[in-house]
Amino acid sequence: MDNHLAISKSKDKLFRIIALSLTVFALLILLVLLADIFWRGFGRLNWGFFKNLPSRHPENAGILTAIAGMLSLLFFTIIIALPIGILAGVYLQEYRSKSHFAKIVEINIANLAGVPSVIYGILGLQLFVRMAKMGNSLLAGAFTLALLIMPIIIVSTREALKAVPKTLREGSYGMGATKWQTTSRVVIPSALGGILTGIILSISRAIGETAPLLVIGALVYVPFIPEGPNDQFTTLPIQVFNWVSRPQAGFIVNAAAGIIILLLITFLLNGIAIYIRNKWYKKMKY
């Protein structure tokens, strides 16, 4: 009996060591990844990198068009996805939360969240690029990404609305306000922090997307800044992809430098989102 107990105890100790090591290992991988990228690309970051157009010569190539394309794409994506997503979230949570319809949409959203992003690309290719004749333009890309991030916006809007205390709604109804007045004047403003968090997280997601944009025809070599929604475009992740695929060492350095910028943007957005969510959540707890 004693022997068995001793063995069990040492197994336990061993597991603890292994588990802690694995945890540290996982964290280390993250660290190594960041360090490697940083070490490779940091030296390349100079003004030229930011304002140059792409070029066949790695030393002259820059991310200007990629950043411009990314910002333009984001702009159009947001103005499409935001109103539709928020209104859908409001409707499902405030007007129909217990209905069959809401349940079906809920299941549907859970499904969409698991659809690989390339499939959205195929959808965008057929529906927007070809059938709606948008061509491989910013508009087609924006619609495609908007569909991709819409579930995120809807779910976070619903969660934010759910967190608004019932008593606020009662106070509004008690004064004779209609449902829409209550929703628009009291509930949505109270839920704004949570909704904003969702928006920022969806932007962060959209920024990192590469595959669906490649499928709809975003170009990998775009030596111009897009001027309107019908122009072709490229984005920073696509530019990085383009550079990674080249053999010359100079392009690898460029890729690393581009990744540094990409990661900075991603981390900044996620950090802001978390900050807003924490502040807003505290306010809700009053």
Added chain:
Amino acid sequence: MYKLETRNANLFYGEKQALKDISIGIEPNTVTAFIGPSGCGKSTFLRCFNRMNDLIDNTTIKGTYLLDDEDIYAMEEVYDLRKKVGMVFQKPNPFPKTIFENVIYGLRINGIKDKNILSERAELSLRNAALWDEVKDDLNKSALSLSGGQQQRLCIARTLAVEPTVVLMDEPASALDPISTAKIEDLIYELKSKFTIVIVTHNMQQAARVSDKTAFFYLGELIEYDDTKKIFTNPEKERTQNYVTGRFG
């Protein structure tokens, strides 16, 4: 003419009957207290008068409910009813807006935009709610920065701003400290001259202090309704006697 009246009021939550055949008439410019043990239906009954029970699923309401002799369940727009019958809730629920915006909320949703009218009404309502002196220096502060007692008076002010004729209060002081409670009770006494007030309370001393008439409820039934003095010193029914003397509750 009664201000509020019900005849054979019945209410069901699904299968369960919460209100049993209640008939009562409330005179204008009086304070009426609804008392009774937890779960006796006094809050439920109160919420019939401004149709807040409409917001709860699976509720069946039977009987006649009158405001100024008009059937409130026959009204086309429930919103008009709620402007005439205001409500103050148990836990203060100011909106996360400025003090000013809270007070004039009811006016804005009625489309009143004139800045002068809004300021005037705001001041008037805050005075009526005995809050003006405490907040007049900064109406643009967030309502959430006020203390609990102040927030509740703010909620009263915003209810008054719509100029209702009836004010329903659902245990308005139960979440407040004794000093704030005393202020609210004084307020109720002041408001009586302009409004008809019905207050639900589980605090019998409070009922005895503020109200003119008292209605005692038990398990969904109206047991006794009479002058407050009579209910607390010499009630007709034994059950009332047992409740007010603390034998149960």
Added chain:
Amino acid sequence: MVNRRLKEKMIEGVMMLCSFVTILTTISIIIILAVDTFKFFGEVSIIDFFTDTQWTPLFSEKHFGILPLLMGTLLTTTIAVLFAVPVGLIIAVYLNEYASPRFTAIVKPILEILAAIPTVVYGFFALQFVTPLLQSFIPGLRGFNALSPGLVMGVMIIPYITSLSEDALRAVPKSLREASYGMGATKLQTAFRVMIPAASSGILVSIILAVSRALGETMIVAIAAGQEPNLTFNPMESVETITTYIVQVSMGDVPQDSLEYRTIFAAGMTLFVFTFILNNISFWLRKKYQNQYE
């Protein structure tokens, strides 16, 4: 008054239309994939599609067997899952059973960062760091291989496993854990004999979601696994996944409405069916286990 009622009804109508958008999205995906897949199978026999061992739609001698692409997808996914599940689970158990709440509160968010990193970054890491590293001690490892992106995908999906499994473990009633300790069991025994079985459906959900994520991954494998279909079980060789193929063809000069173009849809449909089934299984499992401890 009527005016206002009309306005409210209109607003409600607009909102309702908005909430249809996601349903329309799913329907569109299914229809668009189905239509061209159907046309594809008008020219290529289904049997060939599932049994031919070569995928060469762009060569002069055309073969349309999905097996090489399927194999590429499954091989990389399997490597990712074989790496991520044990590691992720052990970390989850450690955070739940052994670590202090403060440690967990710090580590969990850092791990979540792994899920937020754009996949091109992982692709770069796989090609430029992991592959050379592995090559230094694995002779015969090609520049493009399945092992490197597989492992990196595994790293990417660790948070999926860890977060959801840890939540599942946390949902197990304290009383079970206390009963086990009360009988003198060690933490290890409690974790593996009591907690994990009790949280098994939640853990299963996390695994299914992680698998689904890995199946649908594109950039990591596009960058580091290779761009030539190759039917093999050997992780040291280069492979092409379904996702890489889709991107590769749509980036190229393939005339639309051609058979070659339709291969995108057939391949996409195959992928969609897999992930769709997996996601639905995980959804119903989650619904079931949510009621388990109430």
